[in-house]
Amino acid sequence: MSDWKDPIRRQLADLHLAPAREAEIVEEFAQHAEDRYRELQSGGTSEAEARRIALEEISNRELLAGELRAVERTNAPEPVVCGRGLFRDVRYWIRSLRKSPAWTLVVIAVLGIGIGANVAMFTVVDAAFLRPLRLPEPERLVQIQESPSSGGFMPVAYPDFVDWEKQSRSFEPMGIMGVFPETLKRTGGNERILVGYVSPGFHRTYGIMPLMGRSLTAADDKAGAPPIALLAHSFWQTHFAGDPRVIGRTLIVDEQVWTIAGVMPSFQWRRTADVFAPMAFAQNKWGLSLREQRSNTGVTARLRAGVTLEQARAEMKLIAARLAKQYPGSNGGVSAVVVPLREYIGGGIRQPVLLLFGAVGLLLLVACANVAGLLLARAAVRQREIAIRTALGASRLELVRQVLTETLLLTLAGAAAGVAFAWVSLAGLQRIFPATENLGGIGIDTRVLGFSVVAAAVTALLSGLVPAIQFTRSNGADALKAGGRSSRGSAVRLHTRKLLVVSQVALAVVLSIGAGLLMRSLFAALQTNPGFRPARVVVAPILPPNGKDADLARNSRLLRDVTERLAGVPGVQAVGAVDALPFSNPDSWSEFYRDDRPIPEPGRLPKAMKAAATPGYFRTMGIPLLGGRLFSASDGRMPPLKNDMPALVAFMRSAELVAVINETMARRFWPGEDPLGKSFRWGPPSMTGPRVRILGVVGDVRQYGLDQPAERQMFFSAGQFPIWEARLVVRTTERMTGLATTIRGVVAEYEPDAVVTQVEAMQTLIDRSLTGRQNNVMLLGLFSGVALLLAALGLYATMAYIVAQRTQEIGLHMALGAGAADVRMMVVREGAMLAGAGVVIGLGATLAGARVVSSMLYGITATDSLTYTGSALLLVLAMLVASYIPAWRASRVDPMVALHFE
């Protein structure tokens, strides 16, 4: 008897019946088998044969399981989404996946790429736009800037800030910081550090309390107060190894002894300062008491509780208008602009971030379409299996649940792969968007995980629902009869798959055109002439001592001596120096006005970039002299000049200077005239600046980057004009090793306290300026490459499916005399039509949305026909390859086999 029971038990194992119930069924079946066995034996059948027949008659696992499940289910209705049913679905899924591991891996990988790219980009979008700043009540923080009537923004003049603070009622408190380089005396050499001169309310505005010690008070910010300093967290770590007993120790900055009063915690934004000191220390030296001095400052304020941004804007506009009336020379036409701090910080990366986010969004769509196609292909394969289960009593709900469970599990696996992928790519993103540092860095947090789960759920719905619905619509009997072929359900499915392929191709076209446009922009930028010859030019930043008692004429002499001495070094072709070198963030705009014309209204004064250079600078950089002459010794030299603002202003008011201007400045301000010998006044009229005579005109140089336009520029003579820091440029006849050491040696010989920071090739600076553009090209190129690959895979799978469906038809064609080439043509033509439709839709969509990228392009338009044609050709080519493989397979169909297929 036990002989029968075991095989029956095995058949029932999957059903997980209650033990008592299972025992009953087993006993009943065993009795049946026993009866049959005895009957056969008594009819003369041999014992072994009788056993075999009886066993066979009770063995039909699938049938039994199906029938019993349908009956026993009603015993205790199973919950639909959880419990045993779900467990069974999961087991069923794992079992069925084991049969097709490649398919599973492809689905998970495709989803992983789509979701991962989205999660990674979301972390950046999150940092830039969504996440509150990690500061107390960050929504109340605003940045206030000044804006001239000609548009744009300028740093805030300190006296304006003082007036704002006094007159405004919308903020509590308001803070200003001006960051300036100072010399820190250390044993073993000086160091240039950045000092943030702040008003007493600065840290309070951010809501930051010192980590230890105290913060600044109004008493500290007075002329004659004992000098104190607060250390930035990073500076405390690097210079004092985080020593907790640092309070009361001293720093020697600018030849003065500063007592350390506190250490600030590492806080977001304003990472630029190493040490904070009261504003009062810098007022004379950096000219901060002048309303005309607008540089290196930033004003942050906290909205008083209950005050709206609009109210604050209106008030600041009023105050600015009042100041403009009061100080027309410096403030005429100048208004105050209030922007939320988060917008101010995130503004710079908004466009590339949104573009890339859009791109990965498209990629996710392609991935979804692709996965949907893969699921549909699987649905076709499994149609017969589903049909059997339907016939055996599996309900619609059960089938949909199972399909959705499978899809969900796949999506979850894909999401897990995606998060892993995103994690890996975070470091790269941080490099591409360094601004995210200021926003508190990027990292996968719970909200990002939430986003990926939502992305996964959307994917599951998009790609799982269609096959699920089609499953339940499919007709069981049909499927059983025809083995899944040529039924109505599969026609609908084929139609859906074709639509999916068309949309994938279209999306891939959009992405590849976007990548193509950016790539062509990069090439255009790379081929742009910067206006100088960077080859074999080495740059050495040189920082002379800049204490209050330093003589600025000494800096001028130092540059002359060092350049003359280096010019004599074998292998050196030319040497020069300049204080604002292109491609190294030169930001030195200043106002001027022609003195042979009426003085323009304040706020409408012309502006140009200002630099001070030695004559050797132009020769070294290869900047052509277009007319007139360069500086010479006969132009006069700077008298001894103290390094503080009142002395400087006095000097400027009395000086007669010479300058060389660039072509753009000449054309713009002396149109149709010869500027040589003409003169202008430097600085705003309220300052009564020096008269400047134009000696010569030089070629334009791109200052900000290869993809940025050349700006108007004036060069003063380094022999006449005060310079605080400069960059030596050295052109050599060949690559020189040890040049940096030579430069440092020569500089130290003339000025032991001067600091020479990193020596680099000019080309390195140029390359660095294109990093952002290169990164965009790389990322978008990567995305479009993946999209192209996915679209090609999608088309391949669909064509392979079509060929499999039409084996008979193809066989018939061939039996009727069609050649292999005809068959191949037939399949390729069908693929080409799908690809063609996708390409046309993609081209149309891109043309419609081209405006989005136009401002990121350089040297080409957003509708550049070459890029569009190239992308379309690339796509068509890839699609032809993708459909050729199934076509080739189709042409090898054996007509006889195909016709006997049924």
Place this chain on the structure above:
Amino acid sequence: MESQSLDREWKKGSAELLILSLLEALPRHGYEISKLIEQRSSGALHFHAASLYPLLYRLEKRGWIQGRWVEKAGQRRRRYYRLTKQGESVLASQRQGWQAFVQAINRITGFENV
């Protein structure tokens, strides 16, 4: 497709009716029922154990028949099924339609595809 699903429903219904009518006279066990169906249809109808017993359980669940373990002297215990009151009335109502299909039933072949 129309005719196919009708066929399936009808086949299922007739199997139920067959079982109910076999149990009308006296309780029987599963093996006996399968033998009787085979004999009375002259071998044209054959139920696999894997579909017969689930069908019995289904009828039992509906309350049309009731199974009971019976131990007879010298034999192992068997499960006997008998018609319930509800089963009797179902049988009566279905029988009215039955007559119309008798001819058709006699011609049915191919049930082995169940």
